[in-house]
Amino acid sequence: KKLYAVIGNPIGHSMSPIMHNDLFSFYQIDASYLPFQIKSEDLKDAVDGFKAIGIGGFNVTVPHKTAIIPLLDEVDELAASIGAVNTVVNENGRLKGYNTDGPGFLKGLQAFMSGAASKKILLIGAGGAARAIYFTLAMEKPDAIDIANRTVAKAQSLIDDCPYSVKSEACTLDEAGRKLGEYDLVVQTTSIGMAPKIADQPLDLSNIKKHSHVCDIIYNPLETKLLQDASNRGANVQNGIDMFVYQGALAFEKWTGIFPDVERMRENVLKQLG
Numbered sequence: 001k002k003l004y005a006v007i008g009n010p011i012g013h014s015m016s017p018i019m020h021n022d023l024f025s026f027y028q029i030d031a032s033y034l035p036f037q038i039k040s041e042d043l044k045d046a047v048d049g050f051k052a053i054g055i056g057g058f059n060v061t062v063p064h065k066t067a068i069i070p071l072l073d074e075v076d077e078l079a080a081s082i083g084a085v086n087t088v089v090n091e092n093g094r095l096k097g098y099n100t101d102g103p104g105f106l107k108g109l110q111a112f113m114s115g116a117a118s119k120k121i122l123l124i125g126a127g128g129a130a131r132a133i134y135f136t137l138a139m140e141k142p143d144a145i146d147i148a149n150r151t152v153a154k155a156q157s158l159i160d161d162c163p164y165s166v167k168s169e170a171c172t173l174d175e176a177g178r179k180l181g182e183y184d185l186v187v188q189t190t191s192i193g194m195a196p197k198i199a200d201q202p203l204d205l206s207n208i209k210k211h212s213h214v215c216d217i218i219y220n221p222l223e224t225k226l227l228q229d230a231s232n233r234g235a236n237v238q239n240g241i242d243m244f245v246y247q248g249a250l251a252f253e254k255w256t257g258i259f260p261d262v263e264r265m266r267e268n269v270l271k272q273l274g
């Protein structure tokens with residue numbers, strides 16, 4: 001039996017074990033996926049232990065996505081440029097790190113609209129999730145990706161760090177609200193609107209472009225205040241379930257060679273969320 005895992009701290013809330021164990025049984029693969037709560041000071045021992053037992057692979061979540069990098073044998077180019085690994089694969093005894101968060105978001109976007117090419121995009125937030133999404137979308141030849149953030153300097157340093165060339169400006173949330181009519185796609189990556197503070201919304205949508213698309217990477221609640229507001233104004237909306245499910249699907253594919261049934265995964269996750 002092969003072991004797979006997710007490591008983080010905390011880890012109790014993770015839906016990944018239920019999602020991946022269901023896939024292993026559905027595809028009749030003799031494997032188990034377990035959550036491990038690992039403290040930062042124990043991260044190296046955990047990685048060494050996983051290697052010693054011949055783990056098939058593992059996911060990495062907060063707060064270890066960056067700290068894991070120097071502990072791996074190899075890191076793929078996108079994950080190295082983002083500076084975050086969320087998926088590790090045991091490739092003949094060598095642990096190789098990947099990032100499926102950005103590519104997972106992109107796959108969800110391709111299922112939602114035609115992708116990012118030639119679109120004018122507004123990214124809200126400049127944290128870890130924004131970074132993975134920005135670097136990934138930058139390679140898709142969008143017209144522009146502007147970043148709005150409470151701390152504009154953080155948005156600017158994200159832009160300055162990106163090795164893939166794309167037209168971008170950093171701005172405040174208020175400025176973004178004023179020029180919202182320019183954007184085909186708005187991607188919300190901050191924790192604003194997440195339970196329990198569900199009444200919060202990062203910016204005013206009065207100027208939103210007709211028939212534009214709005215994604216929020218939050219999935220609790222399933223429809224944030226931002227998505228409700230966007231939907232009421234006639235925009236097309238997508239919640240964070242897609243990014244979560246597709247990042248897991250891409251990890252599963254790296255481990256098993258099978259791109260799994262994402263509808264099955266989505267239903268399973270929705271059942272967990274009650």
Ligand code: ATR
Nearest residue numbers: 125126127128129130149150151154189190191192
């Ligand atoms: P993650 O890794 O999940 O993306 P993070 O790195 O902590 O999380 O980033 C959080 C993002 O949410 C940042 O863009 C942060 O804005 P700042 O860079 O100004 O800190 C944003 N954010 C979180 N709470 C916020 C709030 N109450 N108002 C505005 N922005 C907020």
